Amino acid sequence: MSTIRIDTDILIIGGGAAGCFAAVEVHKKSPNCRVVVMEKSQIERSGCLAMGLNAINAYLHSGQTPESYVAYVEREFEGVIRKDLVYTIAQGLNVAVKDVEEMGLPVEKNEDGTYKKRGKRSIRIFGERLKPILAEAVTKTRTQVLNRVVATNFIYNGERICGAFGYGIRDGKFYVVRAKAVIVATGGASGIYRPNNPGEARHLMWYCPWNVGTGYAMGIRAGAEMTSFENRFIALRVKDVHAPTGTIAVGVHSKQINARGEDYLELYYKHLGGNKCLTQHRLLATVEETKAGRGPCYLDTTTLNEADERRLKEDFLSMNPQIILLWASEGMDPRRKPVEIQGTEPFVVGGHCQSGYWIDKERRTTLKGLYAAGEVAGGAPKKYVSGSWVEARIAAMTALEEIKGVSLEDVDGGLVQNEKTRILTPLTKKAGISPLEVRERLQKIMDEYAGGISMNYALHEERLLEARRLLKCLKGRLKDIAAVNNYNLVEALECIDRVDVARVLVEHLIHRKETRWACYQTRLDYPKKEDSRWLTFVNSVYSAETDEIKMIERPV
């Protein structure tokens, strides 16, 4: 395998919302700075935003302040959030949205030119081409984009992160990119748990199936401190197609009803706040209704008028075209039949929840030379796309400041050879375990022992300890994973990354001995929230030498 060597000032891993925005920000501030974006896919349509987006859910309308935003997120996440991080995000939201509007994103407006309020912290956009718009902004800079190059590990000399290794999916080449600073801006992790839809429809899921937690796994293997993996995210979505429920609930104000047509949040879950309850409780109530025999649950779209129905379809086409097919297939319209909803499998994400790198306010990770933004940056839930842009800006500014006086490090030849061998090994096996087999084994373990859909998301010690044991066995078998071609090799590498993420996740789930977040982290053996003991962050550091995960608690 031939090697391509690239030197740059700033390497951005992942060309999604955060990665593209970071590249643009660096260029704006310092046009001569060399920037490389390493992207597994193609930045025009990669990651969470590939389908488009119909709303921006983190925006401060008139009268709202960064303080009120922080208070909202703190309430939603039961007091465990990094207020410093959320505050700095809130401060930058509106400017970031304006910047992207200027790149060409259409936003729904009032007659006076202000953004029309869609929900309390939300605006409506026509974002089917949000990703191409961001990518175009990147191409106007001097950024070198490496499409179809998947990052495999950081180049770490024990003192600082000095770049990253990558594998060229198309050219089959090995990439060694040296950089003075690295910004990790990849997606979160899907495919850890058994998905709602099996077999032929296994990728008909909410989260991008190619966001497999590589950015997390690279940090874990290098020994970066990670936070809040136990704060899993489970989305309440339209059954089967996983279209966002907010488009209906917020966009056209439909209510959640059970199979009896009852407004179940108000009727049975008033103690949680009824229709004004937290996001996690909407999910909890839906799971409980099903357990009580009052499911399926729905969003009541039968009260919509014709104009609302048309608007709903248009909004979905810009973000989740599958639901349009679902309706067309059944020859039905949302006005004729309410839309069934259910919880997805759990995901590890830092944009809706807060799993990710432990960072400081300037977005430095615990490894020198490495910065994090967006989905992989922990401690700041509900940042969504606009918050990811703000974090990208902060990380870019910090990286720019801190590369001054830094020179590129020589990369040890042994390190290069080891990584080459590691990623090529699956191709050298004539027979072995297939990536499909590993993925299904992992998803079965996680579903059954670490609170997947089949367990109604619930957790307890004995099962989690079994998950720990089984994952260790699975990790031991990964040396036998075999790949028959480049595409298959990427699948094999994805499996390895997912197992590393799953093992950290399980340690976090074992460690927090209380129930902090409904469904996301519900312990049957510790059913109460205990502020006196657990108003704290659960963090971890993995040691590649000992294969041990050390747990750390950090005060809120």
Place this chain on the structure above:
Amino acid sequence: MSIFIDENICNGCKGLPEARCERICPGDLCYRKENTKAAIRDQSACWTCACCVKECPVQAIELRLPFQACSNGASLKAKLKRDKTIWTVWDAGGHQEEFIIQARCLKGD
């Protein structure tokens, strides 16, 4: 089935180093067969994101849903204009509905 590529319409993006669907698919699933027509390597790995559907300049690709999720059939096509996307959806009975949706602001708007 997640996407259907009509080989009677697909021209394989002749002359380009990669077919457009191959270039754009976020999951690296599309490729060009020896007969120069585009194909998908694994329907079960498709996210049904419709990126290939939008990218195809001759509308050779239809978005469908896997049979387990949608047994009556329905399909969706898209045509991209500079500032808007035109969607056409066909339901199980062949009834057709069209949507024209704004997708970007052009300079000077």
